[in-house]
Amino acid sequence: MQTIHRPINVQLLLLCALLLGVLFLAACPEEDPITGSSLIFEPVEFGTYEFDGQPRIEGPDRLFFGDVEVGQRVQRVATIRNVGRLALKFHEWTISAPFELEFPHFADGYPIELAPGASLTAVVSYTGQDNDGVQGTLSIMSNDEQNPRFDIGLFANLSLPCLVLEPAQRVDFGRTDRDATALRSVVATNCSPNSPTTFTVESLEGASEFYLMGERTPLRREIELNPGESIAIELAFAPRAPGDYQAELQISTSDAFSPERVIQLHGSGTPFGCPTAVIEAFHAQRGRVVADPNGTFEVVPLDRIQLSAAQSRDSDGEIVRVEWVLIERPEDTVVHFSQPGDSVNNGLYMELAGRYVVELHVWNARNTRSCQPARMVLEAVANKQFHIQLVWDTPNDQDRFDGSGTDLDLHLLHPRGRWNKGPHDCFWQNMRPDWGVAGDSSDDPSLDIDKVDGWGPENINLDKPENDTVYKVGVHYFSDHGYGASFATVRIFLGGELVSEVRRKRLADQQFWHMANIEWPAGRVVPIDATHATFP
Structure with a gap:
């Protein structure tokens, strides 16, 4: 049987034991979900109404492998989703032999957390040993209180109705x-x-x-x-x-x-005379979109979107109360509304590329709630040809908002350059180098944020890459600031589409990770996944 446990934070346990012995009443804090926040752009304040639900795991109840010949290897994919409103934390994954389990998108082998609305791919393999029927179970232990043990049945060489x-x-x-x-x-x-x-x-x-x-x-x-x-x-x-x-x-x-x-x-x-919720979303460069009741607004990562409930209406009176709910956001971000959830005017920061979904409920003077919520989908799509995103988490850094944390740096290297050297390595010391045609900024890369106290994001954008060129993407662990190992996630978007992703690559202080190469104009991302003690 193959079993994968969630790693134990040893330093945190020792600290808790020490405090318990001295004070007799200390408790270990829960680990925060993986996320990112901005150094240059101030983090938004927390609202009070978002994510009031619980984590909920969803996936197939079984996987069929059909008839498998001796020596033949067959794989099946199980997509695991978090359909709840809080982070789903995995405690243990167990699979019956002779079935095998792997996670192709996780560099360190297994996931420990899934953000609300996110999904992951688990690949289960079976190699035929004889012609006898085989069945087993993939068990997932998590913090879903309604379903703490989620079982998936596994069947090979069995003819069963389904x-x-x-x-x-x-x-x-x-x-x-x-x-x-x-x-x-x-x-x-x-x-x-x-x-x-x-x-x-x-x-x-x-x-x-x-x-x-x-x-x-x-x-x-x-x-x-x-x-x-x-x-x-x-x-x-x-x-x-x-x-x-x-x-x-x-x-x-x-x-x-x-x-x-x-x-x-x-x-x-429908109640008699219920009010109507309407969302107005605005950005100075992107324009204005109204959700009455539904709307979609295409924006750009790092945009700050203004939200208003002022156009909501009631046929017999006025709107006396509103409630904003953030029901979906990209994985690796914990952004919240800029104002409390009952404010008529609000805002949301597009910290990462991806999908954000906002709902609005309103009440009239008779305390009747809107018949249905207004829903605005904010699609943060990179508007450059290359958009490379780095986020990371550090298990020993328990407070991402205290101004102290680890420092990882994103690098994009031109074939004429060397890592950590200007002018052909784009990184924190060379944030806007002049590549391509001299003096033409449209073919130059840019690093938008140098995040030095943990979590990210750091993004590098390039709008006009050169033809017949191979660019290299890397990550350097500049300083752990005493917090120890970190886990880096890199996503590469080409033309606004996610084409490559490696999650939670473990890095130690000063290590350098050559993640991938980008071949242009083929638009092909070639995985490298080479780790070095420092810059190669």
């Missing part, structure tokens, strides 16, 4: 006007590689406002699906009055792994 329902547990119809009908569906798919699978919709119990649509999946009729085949179970919700409604859809199946399924149905009738 049914996947999407969504598997809950269908939410949201708020629906009286006398209107909302439609949703549950997709049933045969996930077996070699066996037919049957299922039956046994009952729909609860509020009569929910009912089945169509003739393909009626009640109490067995339906057979061939391997890979799918069918939609069509559902409808038609409320007759304001209020909340619930029902249960019960399904039986020949899938012995989980023969009885129950899906919760939720919906609500």
Whole structure:
């Protein structure tokens, strides 16, 4: 059995033991999630309403390897997601032999944390030993209180029925006007590689406002699906009055792994005279976008976006209360709103490239909440041909906002240069070198932030790379400032698209990591992953 444990912070445990012996009441602080903050740009203040939920793990319940010949090696991918509102922290990964587990995107071998809305790829391998059926389990222990042990079944050389329902547990119809009908569906798919699978919709119990649509999946009729085949179970919700409604859809199946399924149905009738939430987002260079109720605003990393709830409205009165909620942000950032969550005017800093999702709820004088939130999607997309991002975490640095931390430096090297030497290495001592055509800044790289006290980010941008050129990307651990080892994550965006990512490469003080080369104009990133005691 292969087991991967989360590393123990020895220094932190010794400190806690010492304090306990002296004071009799000390406690070990929790580790903060991996993130970054800016030195040049002041960190925004914390709001009070974001991320009030819990971590939630989501992934497949099983992986099928089909029929595997002796000596044949077959791989399957399990995508693990954090669909909650807090960081998901992994305590242990265990897999049954002869199955093997690896994480291709993690340089140090395994993940220990997953930000809200983020996902990771786990690769499970099986090498055929004989023709007998084999089954095992991949177990993931985490801080998800509702599901602290998440098991994924593993099957090889077995012909078994398999049914996947999407969504598997809950269908939410949201708020629906009286006398209107909302439609949703549950997709049933045969996930077996070699066996037919049957299922039956046994009952729909609860509020009569929910009912089945169509003739393909009626009640109490067995339906057979061939391997890979799918069918939609069509559902409808038609409320007759304001209020909340619930029902249960019960399904039986020949899938012995989980023969009885129950899906919760939720919906609500629109209250009389509920207010309307509207978000206005503004940036001086990017323009203005309104979400009424939905909107998408394409911005650039390091932008500061102004947000306003002033356009929200109520047909019978005024808006008396607002609530801003940040429901999604890129991995490795902990940015918050610039003002408290109940402020009419707010703001958000685009610290990293990626997707930020903001929701707004409003209340009127009758204390009626908006029927649905306004939702603004902020897509921070690099507007340069090269956008190279460095963030890092240091287990022994427990406070990222105290002005003290480790110093890692990002480097982009031109083929005519040497590491840590100007003018052809772009780094903190040469932040805006003159490359390409002399005096033409459009073909010059630039380092936007030199972060010297931990976490990052540091970004290097280059808009017009030279043809027939191979650029090198590296990271130098300039100083650990007594905090010990750090774990570096580098992402390379070309034309705004993420094309290469290596997460949590372990580095010690003064080490240099040659991460990758970028071949231009092919747009190809070649992994190097070479670590040196200092600059090579």
